[in-house]
Amino acid sequence: MKLINKKNKNYIQVFQLFTEEEWIKKNKSFNKNISTFFTGKKNEVFISASEDSITYFIGLGKSSVQSFEIQQVAVKFSQTQKNNLKAVPTLLMSDFISQKQFEEFIKGLLLGTYKYPFDKSHPFWSPEFEIHFENISQKKLDNISQKALALSNGQTACQEWLNKPANLKTPPVLGSYLKDLAKKHQLKYTVFNRKKCEELGLGAYLSVNQGSAYDAAFTILEYRTTVKKAKTIGLIGKCVVFDTGGISLKDHQNMHYMKSDMGGATAVIGSLIYASEMQLPVNLVVILPITDNAISEKAFLPSDVITAYNGKTIEVLNTDAEGRMILADALSYLAKNYKTDLLIDLATLTGSSVRMFGDTCGALFSNNEEVKNLLLQTGDRTNQRLWNLPLWDVWKEDIQSDVADLKNISLKPIGDCIVAAKFLEQFIENHPKWAHLDIAGVTFGSVGYAKEKAATGFGVQLLTDLIENYH
Numbered sequence: 001m002k003l004i005n006k007k008n009k010n011y012i013q014v015f016q017l018f019t020e021e022e023w024i025k026k027n028k029s030f031n032k033n034i035s036t037f038f039t040g041k042k043n044e045v046f047i048s049a050s051e052d053s054i055t056y057f058i059g060l061g062k063s064s065v066q067s068f069e070i071q072q073v074a075v076k077f078s079q080t081q082k083n084n085l086k087a088v089p090t091l092l093m094s095d096f097i098s099q100k101q102f103e104e105f106i107k108g109l110l111l112g113t114y115k116y117p118f119d120k121s122h123p124f125w126s127p128e129f130e131i132h133f134e135n136i137s138q139k140k141l142d143n144i145s146q147k148a149l150a151l152s153n154g155q156t157a158c159q160e161w162l163n164k165p166a167n168l169k170t171p172p173v174l175g176s177y178l179k180d181l182a183k184k185h186q187l188k189y190t191v192f193n194r195k196k197c198e199e200l201g202l203g204a205y206l207s208v209n210q211g212s213a214y215d216a217a218f219t220i221l222e223y224r225t226t227v228k229k230a231k232t233i234g235l236i237g238k239c240v241v242f243d244t245g246g247i248s249l250k251d252h253q254n255m256h257y258m259k260s261d262m263g264g265a266t267a268v269i270g271s272l273i274y275a276s277e278m279q280l281p282v283n284l285v286v287i288l289p290i291t292d293n294a295i296s297e298k299a300f301l302p303s304d305v306i307t308a309y310n311g312k313t314i315e316v317l318n319t320d321a322e323g324r325m326i327l328a329d330a331l332s333y334l335a336k337n338y339k340t341d342l343l344i345d346l347a348t349l350t351g352s353s354v355r356m357f358g359d360t361c362g363a364l365f366s367n368n369e370e371v372k373n374l375l376l377q378t379g380d381r382t383n384q385r386l387w388n389l390p391l392w393d394v395w396k397e398d399i400q401s402d403v404a405d406l407k408n409i410s411l412k413p414i415g416d417c418i419v420a421a422k423f424l425e426q427f428i429e430n431h432p433k434w435a436h437l438d439i440a441g442v443t444f445g446s447v448g449y450a451k452e453k454a455a456t457g458f459g460v461q462l463l464t465d466l467i468e469n470y471h
Contacts, residue, residue: 001110001148002130003141004089011132013086014055017094017105021063026095042069043076047084056081067104068383070097074108078124079448082113087126092133099136103144106131110152111457115449116163118156150277151464155457158270162444162455166242166259171214171290174241178219178269178288185276188222204308205329208322209291211246211299217290218330223272227281231470234340235272235463236330237265238323238347239288246293246319247301257453261323263443264346265290267459274464282467285338289326293319305404309333310427313404321408323349324420328427335429342371342470343434345424346459352416354441361385362458363438365421371433374466384462386437395422 018026023040031048034057038046042061047054060073097105113122123129133141161169161177175191182189194216197206202218209216219239243261244250250258265288272286300306304316306325310332314325327345335343353363361379364386366372372388379386395418398410406426410419421436428434442458 001106001124001145002127003106003145004130004132005134005136005138005141007091007132007134008089010052011091012053012088013090014053015058015090015092015131016055017058017060017092017097019060019063019065019096022096023059043073045077045081054086065101066383067100068381070101071104071108071111072383074105075112076448078109078112078122082122085123087123087128089130089132092131094135097135099140099144102133102136103147106144106148107151110148111155112448113152114156114159114457116160116454118160147278150274151461153277154270154273154464155460157273158266158460159455159457161269162260162263162266164259166292169241169259169262171212171217171241171292174239174290175217175219178221181269181273182221185223185273187272187276188220188224190220192216192218200309200333201307202309202329202333203306204314204325205289205291207300207304207306207316208240208246208293208325211294211296212292213294213296214292219288219290221272221284221286221288223276223284223286225279225281225283230281230283231341232283232285232339233467233470234285234287234334234338234343235268236287236289236327236334236343236345237268238262238327238345238349239265239290240323240326241290241292243293243320243322244295246295246299246322248318248320249295250320257444260444260455261293261348263348263439263455263459264437266455267346267439267443267463270457270460271463271467274460275467278468280468282470284467285334285340287330287334289330291326293322308427310336310429312406312426315401315404315407317407317411318409321420323347324408324423327424331424332427332429335427335431340431341433343428343431344437344463345435346437346439348440348443349420349438350417350440352418352420353438356417357387357441359441359445361387362442363417363421364388364435365391365418365425365438366435367391367425367428367431368433368435371435374470375435375437375462378462378466378469382461382465384442384458386462389418389421391418391422391425395419399423
């Protein structure tokens with residue numbers, strides 16, 4: 001896709017964008033038959049064809065349409081009209097659309113081309129497809145194009161890895177991809193195998209990995225900007241490539257969805273790709289504690305007592321609460337070994353957050369009011385919403401153990417997402433600006449490109465917006 005600031009005399013293909021209000025003002029200029037079928041409502045598309053050209057009337061909805069809603073319309077248009085669209089120079093017409101709204105429309109067109117397995121067969125990926133738009137300078141169009149492509153590359157990678165079946169994303173396969181990614185974007189790449197993890201004392205992470213047929217792969221990726229005095233953000237993504245629940249076995253009926261238990265990691269990977277391609281003026285330290293949670297004669301057991309990286313002991317009451325175990329070591333390792341201005345972990349962590357919020361938002365926990373507000377505002381702006389929940393000390397009482405410093409679950413049937421967040425707080429080493437995002441309900445669900453549940457891409461735009469604006 002190319003964006004070009006010019007207007008030819010003749011176009012085979014035209015996109016015309018209207019809100020309901022704008023359509024009321026302009027519909028008298030068009031054939032009366034169009035008004036019978038098109039009103040400008042959100043996601044409404046009317047196709048008008050003549051011998052020489054085809055025009056797509058695209059409805060955006062109410063006049064107070066938000067930027068993310070324009071992206072949503074573009075995604076759906078891209079998905080549903082694929083077989084009708086042509087890879088030709090295309091005029092985009094709109095008298096009211098702002099630069100930001102135009103940017104979101106272009107992002108949506110590209111994001112809507114995703115399907116699994118991803119390929120670039122959609123007309124929008126053809127070099128022959130151009131969007132001609134006069135209202136924005138060519139320099140700004142080039143920047144919009146770069147941002148849209150970088151976001152598409154990041155979110156596509158997120159969705160692709162989450163959608164892959166378990167046998168196509170084993171730890172070695174994912175590790176090989178990350179190594180190539182680091183080489184491509186000049187990232188510092190470090191990985192600790194089991195032997196090295198044992199030397200370092202990453203006991204909580206190793207407890208989950210010990211039942212696996214695959215070696216440990218505690219992975220660190222670092223993006224460094226050349227800008228002096230830039231902020232440094234630490235990102236951790238839960239990366240359980242497949243979760244059986246371990247000895248505390250999950251219900252078999254929906255276990256195939258547990259290929260999605262690396263949704264925190266894929267969101268982080270997507271944002272890392274965006275930051276690298278856009279060369280953002282920020283430093284990123286990313287930790288992905290890669291493993292599966294498998295059953296074998298070596299798997300960890302309920303009642304085991306594990307020593308974590310920071311020396312705290314954990315009584316394992318449920319091996320299906322494995323995410324908080326690997327995140328515990330990742331948090332304390334990053335906090336102890338790197339100086340960061342902001343520390344965020346993302347995880348498909350609890351069914352509790354799913355029962356609480358469904359697919360409407362993720363659960364947010366933070367020990368810092370400024371960070372909490374920043375994430376809430378970013379979530380509202382990108383429509384990757386979060387809802388703040390408390391970290392009151394009363395919840396710590398539920399993870400006190402008789403045989404260790406902590407236990408990995410509460411035995412009470414309430415508030416597990418809060419209990420899990422309170423557990424993780426014990427491993428941030430007093431970091432003053434930390435946030436935990438439980439995104440179990442929003443990373444995998446109903447999407448326009450698939451018949452069953454699939455990756456939504458949640459987290460990528462939340463993080464990229466945050467990173468891009470964190471100064």
